[in-house]
Amino acid sequence: MAAGAAQTADPALAQHVLEGLSRPQRALSSMYFYDDAGSRLFQQIMELPEYYPTRTEFQVLTQHRAAICASLVPENQAAFHLLELGAGDGLKTKILLRQLLEAQANVVYAPVDISASALEGLASSLRHEMPTLQVQPLVAEYAAALAQMRTQAGRKALLFLGSNIGNFHPEARQQFLAALSKQLTPNDRLLIGFDLQKNPRQIRAAYDDAQGVTAAFNLNLLTRLNRELGADFDLGQWEHFTDYDPQVGVIRSYLVSRRAQQVHVAALGRSFAFAAWETIHTENSYKFTLPQIEALGAAAGLAVQQVFTDEQNWFADVLFAP
Numbered sequence: 653m654a655a656g657a658a659q660t661a662d663p664a665l666a667q668h669v670l671e672g673l674s675r676p677q678r679a680l681s682s683m684y685f686y687d688d689a690g691s692r693l694f695q696q697i698m699e700l701p702e703y704y705p706t707r708t709e710f711q712v713l714t715q716h717r718a719a720i721c722a723s724l725v726p727e728n729q730a731a732f733h734l735l736e737l738g739a740g741d742g743l744k745t746k747i748l749l750r751q752l753l754e755a756q757a758n759v760v761y762a763p764v765d766i767s768a769s770a771l772e773g774l775a776s777s778l779r780h781e782m783p784t785l786q787v788q789p790l791v792a793e794y795a796a797a798l799a800q801m802r803t804q805a806g807r808k809a810l811l812f813l814g815s816n817i818g819n820f821h822p823e824a825r826q827q828f829l830a831a832l833s834k835q836l837t838p839n840d841r842l843l844i845g846f847d848l849q850k851n852p853r854q855i856r857a858a859y860d861d862a863q864g865v866t867a868a869f870n871l872n873l874l875t876r877l878n879r880e881l882g883a884d885f886d887l888g889q890w891e892h893f894t895d896y897d898p899q900v901g902v903i904r905s906y907l908v909s910r911r912a913q914q915v916h917v918a919a920l921g922r923s924f925a926f927a928a929w930e931t932i933h934t935e936n937s938y939k940f941t942l943p944q945i946e947a948l949g950a951a952a953g954l955a956v957q958q959v960f961t962d963e964q965n966w967f968a969d970v971l972f973a974p
């Protein structure tokens with residue numbers, strides 16, 4: 653590590669930044685949005701009037717909770733594990749957990765998240781709100797959780813809510829679904845949340861809110877690089893830009909350099925020159941159609957069993973079986 657670099661620099665982050673800023677079309681992964689400040693900003697985004705996905709999925713899960721739970725519980729009422737990838741604060745999942753407890757399902761809830769503090773917060777709120785629920789939190793990345801799934805005996809139901817699937821690059825998305833599918837046995841089930849294609853203006857507004865919270869969320873990535881890699885991004889010289897491509901069905905977000913500038917990254921021992929209005933791509937958020945969802949599942953060996961959606965068809969929680 654170069655002199656002056658933050659002592660705690662994560663080598664994976666440093667390598668990612670070196671590669672991402674060395675490319676002709678610069679890019680950083682949205683995976684790095686979620687430090688503590690970024691996670692707090694994302695909580696605020698989910699409450700914004702323009703950001704419809706969270707609210708809409710909440711409605712879908714509330715409206716269809718009995719049918720969804722019936723589809724997750726094994727027919728013979730046997731014990732099963734409910735694994736959730738990227739559990740976060742679990743607010744939406746609690747709708748299903750309450751329903752499962754009411755139905756006296758024999759369930760062990762296993763939330764998986766990379767944030768130990770988020771999982772501890774979730775586990776302690778569950779101990780308080782649903783003391784009879786069996787909870788086995790797992791601090792892990794998705795890949796490690798998938799490996800662990802292989803050793804899990806008995807029926808599994810897997811949740812991947814919140815349209816997190818939309819943030820994957822298409823190739824990575826297909827690989828992820830195929831990897832998930834490989835861990836499932838014929839009786840297992842998978843419920844995935846997909847944000848659906850809709851009025852392009854509505855989608856764009858959700859990622860460019862009037863209060864500027866999404867802009868702060870995007871710009872926080874630079875604050876993180878300043879703190880963790882000893883970079884000297886001047887935040888006043890960068891801005892958030894986002895646009896929706898309705899033909900591909902993707903929101904693309906960027907950080908835009910307001911002027912020609914040099915940025916030094918101490919942990920890498922090097923500087924990067926940015927031209928005026930040059931961009932760093934930071935996030936894709938894909939929106940789907942139902943035929944696309946069926947095709948995605950089919951390519952990974954997963955068949956759509958049921959589609960749960962809201963009256964306006966803005967969001968779908970889709971049940972797959974291998």
Ligand code: AVI
Pocket residue numbers: 697705814815816817818819858859866935936937
């Ligand atoms: C976490 N993910 C599903 C959010 C989304 O809608 O793609 C992240 C987000 N980015 C900007 N606003 C919300």
